[in-house]
Amino acid sequence: xRKTFIESLIKEARQNPNIFLITxxxxxxxxxxxxxxxxxxxxxxxxxxQNAVGxxxxxxxxxxxxxxxxxxxFVTMRCFEQVRIDVAYMxxxxxxxxxxxxxxxxxxxxxxxxxxxxxxxxxxxxxTVCCPGDPLEVKGIVQESVxxxxxxxxxxxxxGEPQIHPDDTExxxxxxxxxxxxxxxxxxxxSNMLDVGYKVAQVFRRQGVKCSLISFHTLKPFDHLKVAELxxxxxxxxxxxxxxxxxxxxxxxxxxxxxxxxxxxxxxIAIPDQYSHFVxxxxxxxxxxxxxxxxxxxxxxxxxxx
Amino acid sequence: MEDVQIxxxxxxxxxxxxxxxxxxxxxxxxxxxxxxxxxYFRILKIRxxxxxxxxxxxxxxxxxxxxxxxxxxxxxxxxxxxxxxEEYYVDGGSLPGHLDMKSASxxxxxxxxxxxxxxxxxxMAIANQKSNVYVLLGDGECNEGSVWEAxxxxxxxxxxxxxxxxxxxxxxxxxxxxxxxxxxxLHERWSAFGWNAIEVNGHNVDELEKELKRPSxxxxxxxxxxxxxxxxxxxxxxxxxxxxxxxxxEYLLARSELEGAL
Numbered sequence: 001x002r003k004t005f006i007e008s009l010i011k012e013a014r015q016n017p018n019i020f021l022i023t024x025x026x027x028x029x030x031x032x033x034x035x036x037x038x039x040x041x042x043x044x045x046x047x048x049x050q051n052a053v054g055x056x057x058x059x060x061x062x063x064x065x066x067x068x069x070x071x072x073x074f075v076t077m078r079c080f081e082q083v084r085i086d087v088a089y090m091x092x093x094x095x096x097x098x099x100x101x102x103x104x105x106x107x108x109x110x111x112x113x114x115x116x117x118x119x120x121x122x123x124x125x126x127x128t129v130c131c132p133g134d135p136l137e138v139k140g141i142v143q144e145s146v147x148x149x150x151x152x153x154x155x156x157x158x159x160g161e162p163q164i165h166p167d168d169t170e171x172x173x174x175x176x177x178x179x180x181x182x183x184x185x186x187x188x189x190x191s192n193m194l195d196v197g198y199k200v201a202q203v204f205r206r207q208g209v210k211c212s213l214i215s216f217h218t219l220k221p222f223d224h225l226k227v228a229e230l231x232x233x234x235x236x237x238x239x240x241x242x243x244x245x246x247x248x249x250x251x252x253x254x255x256x257x258x259x260x261x262x263x264x265x266x267x268x269i270a271i272p273d274q275y276s277h278f279v280x281x282x283x284x285x286x287x288x289x290x291x292x293x294x295x296x297x298x299x300x301x302x303x304x305x306x
Numbered sequence: 307m308e309d310v311q312i313x314x315x316x317x318x319x320x321x322x323x324x325x326x327x328x329x330x331x332x333x334x335x336x337x338x339x340x341x342x343x344x345x346y347f348r349i350l351k352i353r354x355x356x357x358x359x360x361x362x363x364x365x366x367x368x369x370x371x372x373x374x375x376x377x378x379x380x381x382x383x384x385x386x387x388x389x390x391x392e393e394y395y396v397d398g399g400s401l402p403g404h405l406d407m408k409s410a411s412x413x414x415x416x417x418x419x420x421x422x423x424x425x426x427x428x429x430m431a432i433a434n435q436k437s438n439v440y441v442l443l444g445d446g447e448c449n450e451g452s453v454w455e456a457x458x459x460x461x462x463x464x465x466x467x468x469x470x471x472x473x474x475x476x477x478x479x480x481x482x483x484x485x486x487x488x489x490x491x492l493h494e495r496w497s498a499f500g501w502n503a504i505e506v507n508g509h510n511v512d513e514l515e516k517e518l519k520r521p522s523x524x525x526x527x528x529x530x531x532x533x534x535x536x537x538x539x540x541x542x543x544x545x546x547x548x549x550x551x552x553x554x555x556e557y558l559l560a561r562s563e564l565e566g567a568l
Contacts, residue, residue, distance in 0.1 A: 045455075045459050046455075046459065046462075050452040053425070054426050055428045057426050058425065058427060058428055058429020058430040059429040060429070061414070061430060062430055063433065064433055081419055082422060082452075085416065085418070085419055086416075086425075089416055090416050
């Protein structure tokens with residue numbers, strides 16, 4: 001995803017001279033092509049996230065479109081007050097681009113895991129929150145981010161994520177993408193769980209169980225219309241995300257279901273409200289928290305009652 | 307004498323707003339009056355006509371608890387009708403306790419939490435290389451680590467169009483600045499980080515103007531020695547006036563002192 005991000009940004013920067021990229025000294029072996037092609041529009045501010053966001057704000061207040069790239073906890077929480085006041089309150093065209101959704105940096109330890117970022121970012125007025133699930137969604141979001149108004153947070157996974165959608169799929173900020181239609185239950189995914197959700201759906205569909213699979217690459221503004229349709233159809237809804245169970249996709253959908261006054265069957269699958277003290281890869285830690293493909297299949301089976 | 311008259315007017319407006327609203331930070335506002343006067347009447351490139359002014363340079367009040375001094379200066383300079391000053395801090399008003407860039411013409415940047423302005427100033431200085439960018443910080447604000455992140459980067463980038471002004475009034479939240487966190491060597495600190503650091507009397511507008519205009523090939527730090535509460539004898543150098551607003555007797559006394567200051 002990070003490779004797709006930088007390739008897409010370079011493409012946009014060739015067309016738009018106002019695009020600027022800042023890093024607090026992260027992105028080695030990813031950002032170099034941009035830095036080489038646009039040396040005057042690339043700035044490594046050193047290991048100083050607060051300053052990175054402040055400088056980005058000053059540039060944005062002067063008409064630039066500024067992308068700040070780092071690992072998720074550092075570009076969102078280390079500098080949270082700069083994000084709150086300089087970016088969100090002043091409603092500036094800063095794009096916080098975080099890499100390492102969920103347990104992408106598994107073995108690196110909990111300091112590098114991103115499990116609270118969605119909750120924190122979506123609570124900020126003016127902030128758009130995008131969590132692309134495959135390279136095609138990354139491409140579409142980066143493309144639209146150039147002209148999109150106000151500040152944005154773009155949550156990337158890491159590298160090697162497969163493309164799920166066909167090439168001609170239209171990606172539009174604020175609009176979900178239906179991968180499969182189905183009439184037995186619906187799996188809603190966001191961010192890097194699209195790939196897992198896709199595999200889970202395949203398992204059920206191979207058994208002749210017709211489930212829907214919908215990717216929510218934007219959590220704010222949220223595609224409430226799509227969820228309203230699901231509530232109307234009275235399908236059981238399952239949300240799937242690699243984020244704390246508090247404050248992410250599951251919370252958004254829960255709020256909507258609760259306010260709809262319609263009791264549809266509903267299950268959130270996410271990281272339980274705890275930090276990982278496990279050592280291991282993303283796949284290993286996912287399994288520890290019940291987020292592997294086979295565990296999710298089992299969870300859904302017992303929830304639906306097959 | 308014009309400068310004395312205008313700075314006196316600014317202080318009177320500050321006093322009126324603080325008395326009416328019963329809000330804090332009068333001492334912090336009085337210490338920066340000459341700095342703001344020098345910037346808005348002698349330094350910043352400002353064009354346009356009354357109530358329709360545009361600043362070609364950039365100014366950020368990073369110590370945004372001095373907002374009232376900025377409102378009073380902008381009113382005096384003609385950015386908006388001075389009647390707007392009555393809209394400070396009241397229900398249905400338009401000027402908040404700390405800065406909202408949407409609240410009035412002439413405010414380039416919102417603020418209210420310390421340690422943000424200098425970084426934003428760097429971004430502006432990079433994007434506007436033909437303009438000058440001025441950022442006014444408090445001495446206590448220099449406790450914030452983020453200030454030093456910005457100090458390092460500005461000198462690394464040799465941003466000669468960036469000037470930081472430090473309001474060195476020597477008092478902050480809990481007492482004397484150098485007793486809270488010793489930074490008596492403020493000049494050496496900024497110099498050591500690669501800035502052109504200059505110490506001035508922050509209430510002498512000619513000295514301020516001269517040093518603000520002095521050419522520099524690197525970012526400049528004007529360490530302005532000031533007096534918290536400057537202009538009203540019983541408020542000068544008194545920590546309590548970081549918080550207190552004047553009662554009626556104090557207001558009248560202060561008003562008569564300011565009237566007599568000519």
